[in-house]
Amino acid sequence: MDILEKLAILADSAKYDVSCSSSGVGRNGQSGKIGSAAACGICHSFAADGRCISLLKVLMSNACIYDCKYCVNRVSADTPRTSFTPEELSDLTIQFYRRNYIEGLFLSSGVLKSPDYTMERMISTARLLREKHRFNGYIHTKAIPGASQALIDEMGLWVDRMSVNIELPTEKSLQSLAPQKTPEAVIGPMARISEGIRSNLADRDHFRHAPKFVPAGQSTQMIVGASPDSDLRILRLSEGLYQKYKLKRVYFSAYTPVVRDPSLPSLMTEPPLMREHRLYQADWLMRFYGFTSDEIVSPKHPNLSLILDPKCAWALRNIDHFPVEVNRASYATLLRVPGIGVIGARRIVQARRVGSIDFEGLNKLGIVMKRARYFITCRGKVDVGVVFSPDIIARSLLSARELSLIPAARGGQMRFEDLPEMREIDGAKKDVLLLNPTNEVTEEYERRSEFGICV
Amino acid sequence: MNGEVNLVYVYDGTLEGFLCCIYESYARRQVPDEIRCEQSQATFFDRTEWIRTDTAHSDKVYGSLAEKICLESQDFIRDAFLTRHPEKEILMYRFIRMGYRMGRKVMDFLTDDTVNTLTKAVRNLHREAHLLKGFTRFTLYDNVMVACISPKNKVLPILADHFADRYPDETFLIYDKTNQMALVHKPEGTLLTSMSDMTLPPIEDPEKAYRTLWKCFYQTIAIEARENPKCRMTLMPRRFWHNMTEFDL
Ligand code: SF4
DSSP states (O other), X not given: OOHHHHHHHHHHTTXXXXXXXXXXXXXXXXXXXXXXXXXXXXXXXXXXXXXXXXXXXXXXXXXXSOOOTTOTTOXXXXXOOOBOOHHHHHHHHHHHHHTTSOSEEEEEOOOOSSHHHHHHHHHHHHHIIIIISOBOSEEEEEOOTXXXXXXXXXXXXXXXXXXXXOBSSSHHHHHHHOTTOOHHHHHHHHHHHHHXXXXXXXXXXXXXXXXXXXXXXXXXXXXXXXXXXXXXXHHHHHHHHHHHHOOSEEEEEEOOOOSOOTTSOOTTOOOOHHHXXXXXXXXXXXXXXXXXXXXXXXXXXXSOOSSSOXXXXXXXXXXXXXXXXXXXXXXXXXXXXXXXXXXXXXXXXXXXXXXXXXXXXXXXXXXXXXXXXXXXXXXXXXXXXXXXXXXXXXXXXXXXXXXXXXXXXXXXXXXXXXXXXXXXXXXXXXXXXXXXXXXXXXXXXXXXXXXXXXX | OOSSSEEEEEEOSSHHHHHHHHHHHHHTTOOOSEEEETTSOOXXXXXXXXXXOOHHHHXXXXXXXXXXXXXXXXXXXXXXXXXXXXXXXXXXXXXXXXXXXXXXXXXXXXXXXXXXXXXXXXXXXXXXXXXXXHHOOOEEXXXXXXXXXXXXXXXXXXXXXXXXXXXXXXXXXXXXXTTTEEEXXXXXEEEEEEOOOOOOOOOOTTHHHHHXXXXXXXXXXXXXXXXXXXXXXXXXXXXXXXXXXXXXX
């Protein structure tokens, strides 16, 4: 099989992996080597689905001895199988890199023969890149569940980021959909990597030239919508992973049906993109806005509203925290106002040093007034026409199209409390432009998206 | 100055020349209404004054930015000069005057129209430069890497460090078609120069083969069930596409 055919197969079977980010580590170039890494990551292209292409995302091999039900590569699937050799893949990576197509390599794999055998092939590839090709750019590899600790330790020295996919948020779901993967096989490598990073940081404190172990940190991914697990479970688990294993990112992947199986959603099911988007917003709230998962979801409302973004929903549930005076509120308080993002809050604090800000000034700073105006005062004044009632604000925050999807709203009877139950919007999302939430934030993306749907 | 006649300073189009306009405005106790570079058209109502570039004067003004405003204001002015804002010179002029009065606070005065407009223009420059760190595509002719870009702002001075650092031992050229400039890098050093045109020979194997591989990857990696052309267009505006290998345009 020639390299073009291999690439077509091994990229196709890698595409359901979400992560493509090249962030987390800044590294200057070096004479005698090729490449560098930018801490904020660089997107090299965007695919037709709007997702960022930063790394050459492929599998080492799509042959797999396991039989995870949701996966196109499972052993029982009837699909052509192939593998790259480490030489082929490292050559391809370096040729793409020279032409500035990519930031580096994101290498995953089906379990070829055994977890350890697979890991060895992947390590050879990373090693060829670093040693033979003198590659100084970004490498992200998967750690294969069940791989031995020694191999994880070795791989960590060649790559920038490692990840182990949790795939499903509960043991029960894992058992029913990925019977050969145990929670221990997933958590084991994750714990090992996290420990490796911790002790490596300590070593580097003492010996400046100690080799770096996974300097860009680790990430993981969960499939959303393949199992009946609630957003509450997903968000609590993510929060736990951030705290316990210091993960850099938890990615969510809306389940795209690829297999007919009684324990899975039918092939006709649309991927729950809106739900995925809301989960990313909630994740953002936990990582950058100082929210805890308890503030976002509760046993009473275990799922995120699909109609209203989680920050607006929180604000409406806690309307007694508002209005906030923009000229006095602390940075942390500003961050909790819908329509004010990290950049916006920073700009407000900056501009306040010169003089007090009015509504027009906020507009100039790029604050999304469409949302913010319901929750703030400027120099003690409320914006014209704003009434502090959650029901009225909720209605004003939604577009006419969104309102038309809510049966109760048609009669003008909609109450804010009814909103969390509204889940039917997912089917109608097709013409709603979603900003790709997996992209690293840059000022303008954030300004446009500040959690909203950008139309 | 009387109300009907525009006082226009004309300079040579370099940053030094612009800084001399600041110097002269203080020396001559004038406030220009416009500052233009020499190629632009004068109108009937203009009273134009040619400002000669004198590096002793421009150095003085440049130094005064750090002294009277702050160190960052030097970078800010240098960047502002690279932006595509059609009235950048007069905005920069007003910014500097304001800065002499207010000191470093002028950098925070984001609610002021001049500061706001200029800050946005600089942000736009950096955003475009950031996008082009990713969207620039090299073609290999033997061992020389060549790329063509058509940015709106003069991004090459900003991209120079990035690419020189990334490919230290390579020889490459990036041609900016819009601003007719080129960045040339060899292992011995990097150079910015003006360049009016570029014609390239047709490509051959193995370059052709790598392009095919890249196109194949680009098309394969998208998930059909998630297709979202609007989102792609927002994140990667169409004006970049014709310089990118993955599209046949
Ligand atoms: S182990 Fe990975 S590649 Fe193999 S079937 Fe499971 S998810 Fe698919």
